[in-house]
Amino acid sequence: MKKLLCFMMVAFMAFVITPMIAVAETVASAVVDSPTGLDLGIYFATLSGLVTAVILLTQFFKTAIETHGIKTNYLSWIIALVLSIAGYFLQLGMFYGMPWYWIPIYALSAGLIANGIAGKQVVEAILSLFNSKNL
Known part of the structure; x- marks a missing residue:
């Protein structure tokens, strides 16, 4: 056997x-x-890519370092703002050639979607009212 x-x-x-x-x-x-x-550049090409980068980095920082009591929601808002600023200054993807005031608008949009407060379709409808390019 x-x-x-x-x-x-x-x-x-x-x-x-x-x-x-x-x-x-x-x-x-x-x-x-x-x-x-x-x-x-693929993470900054569209709003969906930015949201993906925010979620990935939020989960990384949440597990990799001690966040000292910072809630995950606040951490994702901070990361969304930092990524939007970096995308603007590096002129990546949808931030290429945009005025500076789109930084907080896209950061707010990415934070809303990443935290599950609003859906992508709702945010895109609101952004289309401002005639945003490259959703």
Whole structure:
């Protein structure tokens, strides 16, 4: 019985695991050899990207450091404002060529969506009243 079990394990390794390892190595080499890096502009291209960056950074800071009693909602508002300021000064995505007063408007919008207070459609409808470009 032990010989049969050993044979089955070797057969499983030969016919199932080995091709999976070969595929994984091919994918890993393609990822390592690709010249693309982290493109921060994708997070600033649209309001949805900004909200995604706010949520990701809020969760990172919430788990990585002690927030000293700062609620997660306040932390996401701060991160939304900092990202909007950085996007404006670096002229990334939707902040390219916009006047400075769109910084708090987009920060407020991203904070509303990230905290679940308003939906994306509601915020986009309000922003369209101000004739915002690049929602």
